[in-house]
Amino acid sequence: MKAIVTGAAGFIGFHVARRLASEGFDVIAIDNLNDYYPVALKEARLSALDGLSNVRFARGNIADPQGLSIAIGDDVDADIIVHLAAQAGVRYSVENPAAYVDANVHGQVTIFEQALKMPKRPPVVYASSSSVYGANTKVPFSENDPVDHPVSVYAATKRSAELLAHSYRHVHKIASTGLRFFTVYGPYGRPDMAPWLFTDAILQGKPIKVYNHGHMQRDFTFIDDIVSGVYGAVNRILAHPEGTAPVYNLGNNKPVALMRFIEIIENACGREAIKQFEPMPPADVKCTYADIDLASRDLGFSPATTLEQGIPLFVEWFRGYNGR
Template identity: 50%
Template sequence: MLNPILITGAAGFIGFHTAKKLLESGLSVVGIDNMNDYYDVQLKEDRLNLLSTYDNFEFVKLDISDRAAMENLWQGHGPFTKVIHLAAQAGVRYSLQNPYDYISSNIMGHLVILEMCRHTKGFEHLVYASSSSVYGKNKKLPYSVDDPVDHPISLYAATKKSDELISHSYSHLYGIPQTGLRFFTVYGPWGRPDMAYFIFTKAISEGKKVPVFNNGNMKRDFTYIDDIVDGILLTLERPPVKAGVAAPCRVLNLGNHKSEDLMDFIHEIEDALNKKADIEFKPMQPGDVIETFADVDETIAITGYHPKTTISQGLPIFVEWYKSYCQIGSD
């Protein structure tokens, strides 16, 4: 019998969709999450309720930085030879007010996962979430994994870069096959309420002001959730191999390979809602960047990843889910 795949952050946006795709294919998944209240816990519980309809899913509530709890998990539900590590304290702006949460979850939690993998016989592959935020104010576009990323402009970005460095050291020392995925602005159904597309959709649908930073002069590589999940699972099946002195460790970009104007993104939401936005322009926020743009050529070459979803296809799907989930227009 195949060992179950462990997904950390399984009640989160990307974790939920990744688990669902694996469960639909008949594989067994153990999901863990600390169910913190960074955003509405009810949304996390609703995602879990959907996953719990699958017989091949098991959920354990725990904090990845709790070493004893993680050891018990490995003994009671493992061993896990494939791990998709998506649990983290997310958000660039939130890190300005809550720095300790980021060190505990993103660095200590990552280290605990690595220690678990290190002591697992026959371990195959750890795929973990990094972030496009590591590029900071990188001038060169599109962002390539070969670009220097030594000057993070938020604590969140610094923790993600730290994870990449710690992972490389563990691969070098212990031969753990690992791939870090730098996600670029992921959106879609069951998404996070703190993300811009969710905030915009909620504000427009409720007739409230839509906060838009830097007077709307921003561009993002918006990537639809189904494309991200495809990229994660394609990567999982292609672990890096040790080559000479090089550690079996790599970092890849997962984006849409297209930088979209923020105002065009908002217009797509307006069209999907059939309602105009009341925009309130605001200054640039600390820790934010003007533009993100993923170079995914290496990801394509290694994994066969091909993002397919445009914002004009993906945003209406999100808006329909939002209206259904929030019971808008159902009377």
């Protein structure tokens, strides 16, 4: 079977492309290699895919319909599109909202239009985010909860992408399902996220910023568990295109206090952090916590990696990648 994976040089996209290839899919890996964070990391991920004979990388921008079609190939008819490309980062969306609308809203339309042009009209599994829950106080967050009050432009664009997917299901019968990821971490992770930022600072003896004076919780989810959830969603929608839920939560179902998270990184690094306590940024939320009953039932999703297990694996990879 043929799969198109967008954002294949990104953190989650790279791991998903590698998993699909290992399961026998022919993978067309798409990425525009933008410089939101150092391109060298994206190139390192692509290098890890180079030895796979059933992966073809093509550079393309999901917000450019013509360029995307050329990158994929006019004669390509995919069985599944796994759309993971996006402009990521909650806090950066305050500074550059247009980039988020372009990639996450316009890009979503482009991907569904691409699916419409293909004879098989392939289903789309796409990345959403726990950020859509905004400042909801009822926990754990359930797919049935209202998501009408996003607190960042990033969250608003991700919710917009979900609504666009709904309209394409209704009007054009393109099967799709969105995956609301909860704070994904692990090897090859993003430099703008807390595991990387904290590990880097601790190993260099630099201070870390602890927002909301440490009174925050996150449902940290290890990358291998996320990939298993994505693969479960791919299998489900291929077997039962009309029998998938519009969205699924993919989280660890075990929120961890920020101060405990820092302690685990300190233990893995063998050093104590220099903590600089700060107020909470306006685009952040105090807690994320995934209800995963639906994903467990439909996708066989069962996260198995605790933070105590996953953070040392990330720190070990980080040390090797950064020479520390």
